[in-house]
Amino acid sequence: MVRSAATDIEEASLDLIVVGAGINGAGVARDAAMRGLRVLLLDKGDIASGTTSWSTRLIHGGLRYLEHGEVSLVRESLRERERLFHIAPHLVRPLPMIIPVYEGQRRGPLMIRAGMIAYDLLSLDKSLDRHRMLSREETLRRVPGLRAEGLRGAALYYDAQVEYAERLVLENVLSAREHGARVHTYARVSRFIIEDGAVRGVEFTDLLGGGSRQRALSLLTLNVSGPWVDLLLGTLEHPPSRLLGGTKGSHIVVDDFPGAPRDALYVEAHEDGRPFFIIRWNGMYLIGTTDSRYDDDPDAVAADEREIAYLLRETNRVIPSARLTRRSVLYTYSGVRPLAYDERSVGGSITRRHFVHDHADRLEGFLSIVGGKLTTYRNLSEEAVDLVFKKLGRETPPCETAKLRLPGAQTDDFAAFGQRFKSDSGLNLSVAERLLRVYGTRAPDLLRLAAEGPDLLEVLSPLTGAIGAEILMSFRHELARTLADCLLRRTMLGLNGAVGLDAVEGAARIARKYLGWSIARAEDEVAAYRRYIERFHPRSLSAT
Numbered sequence: 001m002v003r004s005a006a007t008d009i010e011e012a013s014l015d016l017i018v019v020g021a022g023i024n025g026a027g028v029a030r031d032a033a034m035r036g037l038r039v040l041l042l043d044k045g046d047i048a049s050g051t052t053s054w055s056t057r058l059i060h061g062g063l064r065y066l067e068h069g070e071v072s073l074v075r076e077s078l079r080e081r082e083r084l085f086h087i088a089p090h091l092v093r094p095l096p097m098i099i100p101v102y103e104g105q106r107r108g109p110l111m112i113r114a115g116m117i118a119y120d121l122l123s124l125d126k127s128l129d130r131h132r133m134l135s136r137e138e139t140l141r142r143v144p145g146l147r148a149e150g151l152r153g154a155a156l157y158y159d160a161q162v163e164y165a166e167r168l169v170l171e172n173v174l175s176a177r178e179h180g181a182r183v184h185t186y187a188r189v190s191r192f193i194i195e196d197g198a199v200r201g202v203e204f205t206d207l208l209g210g211g212s213r214q215r216a217l218s219l220l221t222l223n224v225s226g227p228w229v230d231l232l233l234g235t236l237e238h239p240p241s242r243l244l245g246g247t248k249g250s251h252i253v254v255d256d257f258p259g260a261p262r263d264a265l266y267v268e269a270h271e272d273g274r275p276f277f278i279i280r281w282n283g284m285y286l287i288g289t290t291d292s293r294y295d296d297d298p299d300a301v302a303a304d305e306r307e308i309a310y311l312l313r314e315t316n317r318v319i320p321s322a323r324l325t326r327r328s329v330l331y332t333y334s335g336v337r338p339l340a341y342d343e344r345s346v347g348g349s350i351t352r353r354h355f356v357h358d359h360a361d362r363l364e365g366f367l368s369i370v371g372g373k374l375t376t377y378r379n380l381s382e383e384a385v386d387l388v389f390k391k392l393g394r395e396t397p398p399c400e401t402a403k404l405r406l407p408g409a410q411t412d413d414f415a416a417f418g419q420r421f422k423s424d425s426g427l428n429l430s431v432a433e434r435l436l437r438v439y440g441t442r443a444p445d446l447l448r449l450a451a452e453g454p455d456l457l458e459v460l461s462p463l464t465g466a467i468g469a470e471i472l473m474s475f476r477h478e479l480a481r482t483l484a485d486c487l488l489r490r491t492m493l494g495l496n497g498a499v500g501l502d503a504v505e506g507a508a509r510i511a512r513k514y515l516g517w518s519i520a521r522a523e524d525e526v527a528a529y530r531r532y533i534e535r536f537h538p539r540s541l542s543a544t
Helices: 005-011 023-034 063-068 071-087 109-121 136-142 165-178 226-233 305-318 377-392 414-424 429-450 469-477 483-489 504-515 519-536 539-543
Strands: 014-019 039-042 092-102 132-134 151-162 182-184 187-195 198-206 213-223 247-254 264-268 275-281 284-288 329-337 355-358 366-370 459-461
Touching: 005 213, 014 023, 014 198, 014 377, 023 039, 023 165, 023 377, 039 165, 039 213, 063 071, 063 109, 071 092, 071 109, 071 151, 071 377, 092 109, 092 136, 109 132, 109 151, 132 136, 136 151, 165 182, 165 483, 187 213, 213 226, 213 377, 226 329, 226 366, 247 305, 264 305, 275 305, 284 305, 305 329, 329 519, 329 539, 355 377, 366 377, 414 429, 429 469, 459 504, 469 483, 469 504, 483 504, 483 519, 504 519, 519 539
Parallel strands: 014 039, 014 213, 039 182, 092 264, 213 366
Antiparallel strands: 092 151, 132 151, 187 198, 198 213, 247 284, 247 329, 264 275, 275 284, 355 366
8 A cells, every 4th residue: 555645744753843945944055954854945035036036146144234234144144154165165156255345335444444454353264255344446447337427446355155055055955855854845834733732733735736734743834934933923822922023135136247247246325325235147237136025925025116226226336337237137126134122223233143943931832933144044954953952852963064065976076077078078168057056966867857858958047058958857856846836846847037938948858858747737837826926026037
């Protein structure tokens, strides 16, 4: 008799249920599974389909946090940045950053210089170069498109970029599964199972499985649902006080433009003094972010025209030759930062620290995580899992997540691996380089899948060089369940200049031919994808 997945879950003996498969939930699941805990990871959507996907995609030390005196957070961030260089070199790469200094701006040269010195002192163990102050002439040689009027010079320093933050989350989830964790996406928790003053598990709905309801019992439950933390707590009969004070951040994505910088720019906005970034990313430019209170539905968050106009104005001010217009915007994206609630603070002054909240005063066996940053997810996870072992009354095994590389980095020399793959794969150089950027040491797996048919080696998206085998990879080996999962959070095709519309029909054809999709399902998936990306205000949608 074949047992169903639902039966297995309902009869499983679990130590920990993690609700939320963003970067923090994925990190917790990986760490807990690696230390031998029996883990179930749930999310009401896909892996990395929330805040993680809508970040500025930086792995940074938090230079700005020094303004608010959060020295320990900066030190933690810099230390974690170095660890990510080690465990995910295919995804996390050094990024030169320039801070122009203008007359009359809020942050003058002395403040910038002091911040740079402090930044270097807090990262004595870093592998990146130290900062350098540039004269006005040096700055304009390095960034000739910068507004020259009032320019006094600039600071040049180094941080890091995670081009595809979604892949960082996914690889944590894949590692968690390799160590025994169970993962269910599109599983919306509808209620907590409470007995004798303790949370004993959850009841969830399989949103893609006909709406069936399932139960999972566990010794501990961890709410890591990001912007949905309070909404999930609201399902309790007696919910706790508000924990979350989220803020909205929006970005615009544009093509290369006149005067576009080679290095990333970290600029003080003229209108409100808030820093924003202009960063070369994914063959385009990423500009953002905004920062304002947001108390509405996190599922409905989208950039508004006011934010888009603000980012365009500020970019054109600092790079006069850009002349960006609303038509220049390829697409936008927006997310909610799951920050700790503080009615006295607004925007950038709200702490970026994370907090692990134990609900033991009301319910045993139940924890919530508020806050946190992409950069420090691994350390947050270690802290949370240490607490889990303490709550379970067990001896705490050592955490190995800072040492054990993620699945796409299984080599001692990634550069040498990459050279071998490019020379041996037989692929066009740009295609091979792309596969290494997305899949790392798992890139050869795509070639094995491509042996199933010659069309699987064909380029599916001229904008990116993606090949057909990537569609099979995402569904067979990377937990994709919908076409949106595949394009936006596996193959990364949905983040190209056409938001994946150049590849969506081809991807559906591959799924029909090799995954057994019916014509009806393929048509439904394509239509659902088009509806989903409307929130990005894509320029290309009106042209298809």
